[in-house]
């Protein structure tokens with residue numbers, strides 16, 4: 001019998017048998033059947049792989065090894081190929097004697113005699129289970145989160161992409177939930193990463209338990225989970241209501257604390273939801289869900305928010321402003337206005353420099369609309385530097401005027417600007433370049449800026465004070481106003497926030513705050529100025545309690561430098 005495709009060879013029968021024997025000792029599993037598929041011979045490698053001895057296998061058919069993982073079509077295709085091409089090869093799952101299912105690469109050749117009649121089949125195979133396992137492992141690593149075994153960001157994007165396609169076909173809407181664990185970071189920081197990890201695993205299970213089998217719960221990284229719901233409804237409204245209910249379920253799944261290493265952990269969730277329809281894009285959808293999550297966090301956390309078009313409008317405005325703001329700086333559309341500050345005798349003793357954006361289309365944009373934005377995107381650094389330079393340039397111009405040279409100019413400093421390592425050097429350089437008297441410059445800081453890093457703040461403030469510059473604490477009373485740190489700061493002035501001034505006299509708690517700030521300032525030998533003074537009654541109340549200085553519409557609005565100068569000189 002020829003064991004391979006039967007090409008006649010001028011070799012003796014004996015030689016052929018020897019060759020066949022050597023081939024049969026190969027490390028590949030081998031099996032020979034007759035034309036009907038009954039096993040005639042197997043080799044040692046076959047026995048090693050399958051667990052069946054030659055005695056157990058011979059006389060049976062290869063169906064002995066069936067794992068059930070291939071269907072009828074698979075075998076049909078194999079037989080068709082053997083019939084037409086006389087051979088077949090491919091991957092197949094077989095089951096060994098001990099029940100182990102293994103993958104093998106199988107090659108089957110039909111042995112034919114004279115007229116093409118099949119006499120035998122010879123199968124050889126290698127176990128590729130290891131490679132298969134590696135493939136599965138790689139897939140798992142690439143698409144699943146190692147800790148929670150949930151789909152990871154990559155698989156999630158895949159699934160959302162699929163969901164959008166299927167939504168386009170079915171016309172049914174779905175929803176994406178961005179889920180953030182409110183207090184996770186503090187637990188992780190205080191109780192350690194092991195506890196944090198266990199908590200995430202438990203959270204993953206609870207979230208999974210809330211949703212249906214076909215829904216995707218994924219872990220985006222950190223403590224951010226994402227839920228994808230598909231096929232909700234034809235109506236977006238109904239879909240939204242359904243999503244709302246699921247969100248509530250997710251949050252109430254956290255009602256019972258999670259018990260870990262002897263402690264109860266109460267987790268709360270912030271959830272941002274974006275309902276999607278066929279026309280949505282993957283990136284747009286993720287952005288919307290994230291925006292909604294940011295809103296949920298802003299709303300005080302432990303809540304859920306849905307993305308809505310107003311949010312989108314605000315986002316677009318913000319993006320537009322950001323791009324325009326950069327140009328505003330280059331094109332010189334920023335202006336400094338100056339608002340008078342007066343003493344008890346109503347004499348102008350200083351001004352506060354207030355930034356304005358003269359927008360070619362939007363008109364005058366107030367700082368409240370663009371400074372927070374500038375802080376987020378970092379533009380506050382070049383803008384802050386410009387303000388400082390501009391204010392010093394103004395001081396230089398005013399130093400040539402007998403009346404104006406008496407004024408002190410207060411400049412607002414933002415947290416990010418102050419936090420720059422070279423802030424002290426920056427102030428020094430600007431002063432040196434303009435040649436102005438440093439005593440004419442005052443910097444306004446806020447409490448939160450100082451509290452970010454009290455030690456660093458004190459150090460920088462001292463260095464700047466040594467240059468001769470003074471400091472005012474802006475919006476005082478709205479932050480922590482803790483006496484313990486206040487006393488350590490080299491401040492010259494406290495500025496009572498407008499929100500208190502607004503309600504005096506009348507609202508007794510605000511009256512008390514204003515009075516307390518004044519006496520606090522006196523105790524710490526700091527001057528006290530009130531901002532937002534609009535009425536004579538307010539001024540009188542503050543004066544009665546010993547306030548030193550005033551700023552507000554009662555004395556003058558912020559004005560361009562020229563107008564301010566005219567105002568001061570005629571007063």
Ligand code: C2E
Pocket residue numbers: 339353354355366367368371384387411412413414444474475498531532533534551552553554558
């Ligand atoms: P702020 O430093 O507390 O400035 C006082 C704000 O109160 C100014 O608003 C001023 O126009 C307003 N104001 C003054 N008197 C009255 C009054 O009697 N009634 C009312 N209703 N308002 C009054 P503005 O100019 O809109 O500035 C808002 C905030 O923007 C400032 O608050 C400050 O935090 C920030 N800002 C302004 N310019 C700059 C700047 O150059 N750099 C930085 N980092 N922030 C700035």
Ligand code: MG
Pocket residue numbers: 352412444474
């Ligand atoms: Mg200010």
Ligand code: MG
Pocket residue numbers: 474475495497498531
């Ligand atoms: Mg203020």
